[in-house]
Amino acid sequence: MLRAVRRLLCAAVLLAAVALCTSGCGALPASATESGVRVVAAENFWGSIAHQLGGTDATVNSIIVNPAQDPHSYEPTSGDARTMATAQLAIVNGIDYDRWASQLLAADPVDGRRVITVGSLLGLDDGDNSHRWYDPTDVDRVAAAISASLQRLDPKHAGYFADRLRHFERAGLARYHALIATIRHRYAGVPVGASESIFALQAPALGLRLITPASFMRATSEGTEVTAQDTALAERQITSHAIRVWIYNTQNATPEIQRLNGLARAAGIPIATVTETLSPATDSFEQWQVHQLEGIESALHRATGR
Numbered sequence: 001m002l003r004a005v006r007r008l009l010c011a012a013v014l015l016a017a018v019a020l021c022t023s024g025c026g027a028l029p030a031s032a033t034e035s036g037v038r039v040v041a042a043e044n045f046w047g048s049i050a051h052q053l054g055g056t057d058a059t060v061n062s063i064i065v066n067p068a069q070d071p072h073s074y075e076p077t078s079g080d081a082r083t084m085a086t087a088q089l090a091i092v093n094g095i096d097y098d099r100w101a102s103q104l105l106a107a108d109p110v111d112g113r114r115v116i117t118v119g120s121l122l123g124l125d126d127g128d129n130s131h132r133w134y135d136p137t138d139v140d141r142v143a144a145a146i147s148a149s150l151q152r153l154d155p156k157h158a159g160y161f162a163d164r165l166r167h168f169e170r171a172g173l174a175r176y177h178a179l180i181a182t183i184r185h186r187y188a189g190v191p192v193g194a195s196e197s198i199f200a201l202q203a204p205a206l207g208l209r210l211i212t213p214a215s216f217m218r219a220t221s222e223g224t225e226v227t228a229q230d231t232a233l234a235e236r237q238i239t240s241h242a243i244r245v246w247i248y249n250t251q252n253a254t255p256e257i258q259r260l261n262g263l264a265r266a267a268g269i270p271i272a273t274v275t276e277t278l279s280p281a282t283d284s285f286e287q288w289q290v291h292q293l294e295g296i297e298s299a300l301h302r303a304t305g306r
Contacts, residue, residue, distance in 0.1 A: 035059050037153045040087035042101035043071055044278050045133045046118070046142065048285040050091060052172060053147050053164050057157045061086075063101070067251060067279040072223060076100045087113060089149050094119030095130035114149045121145055131221075131276070133285075134201040136180055143168060176286045179293040180205055187300045193237055195248035195257045196221040198274055206296070211237060221249075226256065238263045244303040247272045247296065251279070270299035 036057040041047030047062030054060055063080050064071050084090065084104040092101040094117040105115060118132050119125070122141065132138040147165040151158040188207035194200065197217040203210040216230035237243050238260060246264040248257055250273045264271055272295045278288045300306070 037088050037150055038086050039089045039091065039150075040084050041091040042098045043093060044281060045285055045288075046091045046093070046146075048278060048283075048288075049139070049143050049168070050089075050146050052168050052284065053143060053161065054150055055160065055164050057154060057160060058089075058150060064098075064277060065281045067275060067277055067281055069277070070252065071098060071276060072221075074098070074100065076104060080104065081108070084108070085110070088153055089113070089146075090115045091146065092117050093130060093132065095124050095128055095132070096126040097130035112153075114153060116142070116145050116149060118142055129197050129201055131198045131201055134198055134274075136177065136202075136205050138201075139173075139285075140169070172284075172286050175290050176293070179290060179297065183207065183293065183297055183300065186306050187297075187304065190245070190300060190304060191243050192245045192247060193234065193243035194246070195260070196252060198249055198276060199247050211243060220252065220254065220257065231256065234260060235263060238267055238269060241267060241269070243269065245270050245272060245296070245299045247274060247299075249274050249276060251276045270302045272296040272299040 036059050037054060039047075039050045039054060039058050039060040041050055041060065041062045042064060044062035044065045047060050047065075050058065051060040061083055063076070063083060064074055081104050084101065085108045087105075087110075090101075090105055090113065092098050092105070092115065094102065097119075102117065105113075118138075119128070119130070122132060122138055124132075132142070143165060147161050150161045154161070184205070184207035189209055191209045191211050192203065193212040194203070194210055194217055195212075197214070198221065200210060200214065200217055212234055213230045216226055216234050219226040219230070238246065246261070246269050248261060248271065253261070261271060272292070274292050275288075278285070283291070
């Protein structure tokens with residue numbers, strides 16, 4: 001119910017923003033400018049990757065950058081509409097995660113603008129898990145798509161953009177991929193629990209056995225009511241030590257999740273944390289992810305002694 005009310009409020013703000021932008025933004029040329037390709041990402045996790053791939057030949061702005069902001073309930077402003085209108089390359093997540101961003105783009109189309117909708121790129125639909133930046137394979141695919149779009153928009157610097165992609169894959173993500181491989185090798189099959197569906201995409205890559213009910217994680221993520229049956233099962237998994245580590249999103253710590261955190265502490269189960277967007281916002285994508293993976297690795301070590 002709360003999520004529905006927020007969406008109605010978001011729609012009202014969106015209509016006002018679009019009306020203002022339509023009267024004052026105007027179309028912009030789609031070719032690269034002296035400042036490089038103008039890139040706008042709806043969220044800073046994709047924006048960080050675009051910034052690294054674009055280097056000095058792209059200007060990247062992200063709309064959601066505040067770690068305290070819940071992207072699911074974000075309400076765009078007229079400033080967001082103006083920012084999005086400048087994009088030669090727009091990056092939105094899709095999968096019913098940031099519908100407002102696609103609506104802003106549709107309300108102010110620009111000839112030649114390229115739009116990467118991550119869900120469409122990956123062949124996903126509304127209802128699928130939207131947190132694709134937690135799937136390492138998807139991260140690689142999105143990075144490649146961003147680089148290809150930059151090369152298409154600014155062919156004179158195509159070689160530069162291709163080099164930036166290779167550097168990002170081989171050096172930028174090196175520690176990230178190494179940690180994933182280490183955790184998968186050392187802790188394969190360890191049962192863990194998680195507060196929401198963010199971690200459901202990373203757990204398989206880490207080789208961990210995530211046993212929290214999927215419906216529990218999805219409801220927490222989407223802000224809908226968790227069933228009493230799912231709550232009881234998640235609680236029982238903690239108190240019976242069926243899970244070895246508990247992982248929760250600090251940006252969505254509802255009273256119920258805080259209660260489960262307390263149960264995990266009382267049971268001596270190590271807790272690792274994740275966030276939905278870059279935290280701190282000044283971190284790069286890989287700095288943020290590496291820090292979280294190190295926390296998960298440390299929690300698994302405390303739990304298993306390995």
